[in-house]
Amino acid sequence: MPTPRDKRRVTIVPGGPMLVEGPVELVLDDGTVVESDRFVVAVCACRRSKRFPFCDTSHRARRR
Template sequence: MPNKPEHPCRIALGDEGPLLVEGPVEVTCADGSVAVSDRFTVAVCMCRRSRMYPWCDTSHRRRKRPREEFRDPAD
């Protein structure tokens, strides 16, 4: 019989930014290392820009988006 937790783990997916997971959590990284957090909610980096990887440090916000060229409204 599968092990059923009292409350299922909640994970929030967004369009941009981190994956929000209700904690505490253990994350096994690709290199086999394990990161542990006992916080009630953790932000797991999905863009791999974080200096605290696998935890999000909001580095995804620093990415500059292409600027639209100024256009003459008369065109």
């Protein structure tokens, strides 16, 4: 289990999510803390996800 000071890799996908090595705790702007124990967590960077803060691939939808 990594300690809080271990480096974590974050991969930014152009036009898509940020892939963060898990497990993670995400603190939202209202102070809510969301946890994920997944090996890699896709964090939504476009704010279109219905599962925000997690990516649900809505970033792929084309806008008219």
